[in-house]
Amino acid sequence: MSKKRYFIQLAYDGSLYHGWQIQPNAITVQELLDKAMSVFFRQPIETLGCGRTDAGVHATDFYAHFDVEGIAETKVLNAISGINAMLPYQIAAKRIIPVHDEAHARFDATARAYKYYLHFQKDPFKVNRSWLLKDKPDMELMNQAAALLLNYTDFSCFSKSNTQTFTNNCKITKAVFEADEDGLVFTIQADRFLRNMVRAIMGTLVQIGKKEINLDAFKAIIESKNRSKAGQSVPACGLYLVKIDYPYIR
Structure with a gap:
């Protein structure tokens, strides 16, 4: 029986982990997933993820591909409960999907979406899940600035x-703030994202919302192509990877 490629769909709380990708001196989601799958399938399994999430960033929709050899497809597709039994509660395998042999979790993705959560009152149930911002920014101004992002590449x-x-x-293709319970949620979708991009965009948009900079200054920052001109990166705790699109997965 030859080697076969699959995608695995995951969700995880990134609070305790040093991001997705395996690191030499820190615990990561990929490391724990690879170990669990290697034990379950009784062969070395190396996953490749749809992207890199930084330390403390969460994912409600994350894909990785892996190859397995000599195991019937039905057993692989029914492996979710067994894999989950070996994973910590912060990481959940959702489903396994058979794909063609050249399918690639990173390069084949056609769109990605993130959400970033803000709240304005101390809440013990939002620790490590949302960013506590003491002064409420102007959502309308931030949405005006966010709309400008669609004009640039x-x-x-x-x-x-x-x-x-x-x-x-x-x-x-999308960048918008909406009210969410006692806070705000920012949704942004694109074909791809750069390292730290969403957190840097958020930091700059919050400057707009606090009226520290205006819309012309925001456009000048983008056109400068200079990271030092933009705002600081906001904390990782409020960031969630929420959607990955592939042409062959429904």
Whole structure:
């Protein structure tokens, strides 16, 4: 029986982990998933994720691909409960999907969406889940600035420097704030994202909402392509990867 490729769909609370990708001296989601799957399938399993989430960032919809050899497809597809039994409660496997042999969790994704949560009153149930911001920003102003993002493609000003990307171009198709219980939620969707991009965008939009900078200054920051001109990155706790689109997965 030959090697077969699958996608695994996950959700995880990133509070305790140093991001998705395996690190030499820190516990990550990928490390724990690979260990659990290797034990279950009784062979070395190495996953490749749809992207990198930083330390403390969460995911409600995350995909990784992996190859398994010599195991019937029905057994692989029914492995979710067994894999979950070996994972900590902060990480949940949701489903396994058979895909073609060249399917790639990172490169085949056609769109990604994140949400960022803000709240304005101390809440013990939102610790590590949302960012507590003491002064409520102006949502209307932030939405005016967020709408401007759709007019640009080069987001160098919101990217970590010295990353191994060939281009800093992204196509943002949605960027909007909405009221959410006692806070706000920002939703942003694009074909791809740069390292730290959403958190840097949020930090700059909050400056708009606090009226520290205006819309012209926001446009000038984007056009500068200079990270030092943009706002600080907001805390990881409020950020969630919520949707990944593939042409062959429903």
